[in-house]
Amino acid sequence: MKRTLEWQIVTVKAIKSETPDVKTLTLSLPDWAAHRPGQHYDVRLTAADGYSAQRSYSVASEPERTGEIDLTVERLADGEVSRFLDDTVVVGDRFEVRGPIGGYFVWDRSIGGPLLLVAGGSGVVPLMAMLRHRGIAGVTNPARLLYSARTYEQIIYRDELEALARKDGLTVSYALTRSQPPGWKGYTRRIDDAMLKDVSQPLGRDALAYICGPTALVEVAADGLERVGLPAQHIRTERFGPTGS
Amino acid sequence: MTMAKDDDLVLDGNAVAGTLSEIYGDDMTTVLAECASCGQVDHVGGLVAYVHAPGIVLRCTACSTVMLRIVQTPKRTFVDVRGKRIPEPPVQA
Numbered sequence: 030m031k032r033t034l035e036w037q038i039v040t041v042k043a044i045k046s047e048t049p050d051v052k053t054l055t056l057s058l059p060d061w062a063a064h065r066p067g068q069h070y071d072v073r074l075t076a077a078d079g080y081s082a083q084r085s086y087s088v089a090s091e092p093e094r095t096g097e098i099d100l101t102v103e104r105l106a107d108g109e110v111s112r113f114l115d116d117t118v119v120v121g122d123r124f125e126v127r128g129p130i131g132g133y134f135v136w137d138r139s140i141g142g143p144l145l146l147v148a149g150g151s152g153v154v155p156l157m158a159m160l161r162h163r164g165i166a167g168v169t170n171p172a173r174l175l176y177s178a179r180t181y182e183q184i185i186y187r188d189e190l191e192a193l194a195r196k197d198g199l200t201v202s203y204a205l206t207r208s209q210p211p212g213w214k215g216y217t218r219r220i221d222d223a224m225l226k227d228v229s230q231p232l233g234r235d236a237l238a239y240i241c242g243p244t245a246l247v248e249v250a251a252d253g254l255e256r257v258g259l260p261a262q263h264i265r266t267e268r269f270g271p272t273g274s
Numbered sequence: 275m276t277m278a279k280d281d282d283l284v285l286d287g288n289a290v291a292g293t294l295s296e297i298y299g300d301d302m303t304t305v306l307a308e309c310a311s312c313g314q315v316d317h318v319g320g321l322v323a324y325v326h327a328p329g330i331v332l333r334c335t336a337c338s339t340v341m342l343r344i345v346q347t348p349k350r351t352f353v354d355v356r357g358k359r360i361p362e363p364p365v366q367a
Binding site: 127 | 288317322
């Protein structure tokens with residue numbers, strides 16, 4: 030049955046700090062519907078004078094968690110919505126959302142296949158929904174995440190990614206582009222073809238790739254994956270809002 | 275304002291999926307769109323989107339030709355379909 034997209038008022042149930050600039054809001058939805066990992070919600074904030082602002086945020090949680098969703102929001106210096114969500118909102122606050130939205134940048138167990146995920150900064154959020162779903166649904170196809178961040182401290186979901194990588198056929202590689210902790214063994218440069226070849230080759234040409242990040246990273250990764258042999262129709266992209274990396 | 279800053283503001287069709295769904299009454303991101311200029315075919319969700327302006331513009335990923343323009347006013351929504359294969363929106367009540 031097709032579900033019409035309507036605004037509903039959600040309540041903030043919990044707030045978790047992920048990094049100095051990123052928070053996860055757990056929202057209780059009166060009219061919850063299972064999303065497909067990769068989908069997003071629109072958030073609408075309305076001021077007392079009627080001014081309203083609207084943005085899209087990817088769902089970070091897995092659809093197996095009923096009645097609520099997690100949105101992970103990066104604070105942008107001039108982001109009127111993200112600054113409100115990261116700095117002002119407290120547990121118990123209410124605002125409007127609609128969703129889940131989007132059928133293009135989605136992956137779930139029914140799609141299957143070896144999975145290659147490439148993230149830049151907070152572009153990891155929709156990919157995390159895929160990995161959480163993959164873990165809970167018991168999907169055993171190999172999966173790889175290549176995650177580019179500026180610094181070690183700016184890696185979102187670091188502990189959980191390490192836990193997921195320990196147990197179920199997931200390999201996580203990081204590229205830290207600005208600074209690295211002592212003894213760092215991961216990549217120390219921006220994503221390039223050599224790196225993409227390293228992470229994609231073990232998965233073979235059947236792999237499905239999902240790339241999410243700032244435009245520059247998305248284009249480098251999408252073009253690069255084609256150059257190292259992945260068919261274009263196996264590559265899906267999502268350009269994430271203004272972040273830079 | 276530098277080019278890099280402008281590039282950071284570029285999103286894609288996924289980001290306007292909610293607005294498209296509002297206009298068309300269904301998810302549009304998986305619909306294929308063909309550029310009327312160069313013939314490139316992409317999912318609407320993959321088109322390049324400019325949303326930081328008084329209106330939404332979706333452009334071809336290959337040649338940047340305008341595929342779809344949307345302007346919403348308090349009274350109605352204006353949709354200008356330029357790309358091939360993108361359906362015209364249903365007539366508004």
